[in-house]
Amino acid sequence: MWNNVRQLNLAASALHALLVLALLAAGCYWLVQRPNFALREIRIEGDTEHINAPTVRASVVGRLKGNFFTVDLDAARQAFEQMPWVRHASVRRVWPNALAVTLEEYQPLGTWGSDQLVSVDGELFTANQGELDEDLPAFDGPDGTAKEVVARYRDFRKWFAPTGASPEEVTLSPRYAWTVKLSNGTQVELGRERNSDTLSDRARRLxxxxxxxxxxxxNDIEYADLRYPNGFAIRAAGMRFISDPNQGKK
Incomplete structure (x- = not known):
């Protein structure tokens, strides 16, 4: 090899290229570590009704690692999505030292159980209920039934509208029986859903x-039991009336 001029030239060229690459890598490393590229700003965009700068600082800033070039955007997105109220976040770099975060908040429909909220999409989330601007209906049900309860709530609003009242509480029991508390104070027992028409037929009967x-x-109807095949029972001001006493409950 040492007597082969062509191979010596190729080896020298390769070493030279490696040296240039090493210098470029060192230069890039030196550049990206400059203080000018340290993250100094987080721009919050999108839904921000329940999100503010102090919340972001307390929840996220301390968890962001790296600078403009080295921050892990996926890890940053996950950090933002762990904040209360945040359903989804997207994160992008803004030259030379900022992140822009677009947030999508949960839209609360009601409370769930004792300490959670449920969104308009039937998703459960945890947030400070003291931040709500209005009283929301109360929902509850077995694990995994939030979407079903939300769907039925919308049905109940429509079905019971002729009474002039709307659902304030919707509960699905562990036995999958439905109970609705209306805004006029009436508690309605609808029972279990035997087929696709069971609940709508019972509500329509009332x-x-x-x-x-x-x-x-x-107007002071305290209780309505719709679990009869051809009638219903009510309780009002100390009185009880059964519309079809000859039929047993289902």
Whole structure:
């Protein structure tokens, strides 16, 4: 090899290229470590009704590692998504020392159980309920039923609208029986869903007779049991009336 001029030239060229690459790598490393590229700003965009700068500083800033070039955007996204109210976050770099974060907040529909909220999409999340601007309906049910309960809440709003009341509480029991508390104070027992029409038929039976019921027994209807095949039972101001006493409950 030492007598082969062509091979010596190739070896020299290769060593020279390696030296240049090493110098470039060292220069890049030196450059990206400069204080000018330390993260100095986080720009919050998107839904920010429940998110503010102090919340971001307390929850996220201390968990961001690296600078403009080296910060892990996926890890940063996960850190933002662990903040209360945040459903989804997307993170991008902004030259030379900032991050821009677009947030999507959960849209609360109601409370769930004793300490959670449920979104309009039927997703459970945890946040400070003291930050709510209004009273929300209360939901509860077995694990994994939040989407079903939210869907039924929308049905109940429509089905019970003829009474002039709306659902304030919707509960699905461990036996999958439905109970609804209306805004007029009436607790409605609908029972279990036997088929796709069970609940709607039972609700319709009550609303069709609602005007006659309130004319006869007054507006203070405390309780309505719809678990009868062809009728229902009500309780009002110390009185109890069964529309179809010859039928047993389902």
């Amino acid at each position: 609303t069709a007779a609602w005007s006659a019921v309130t004319q006869r027994w007054g």
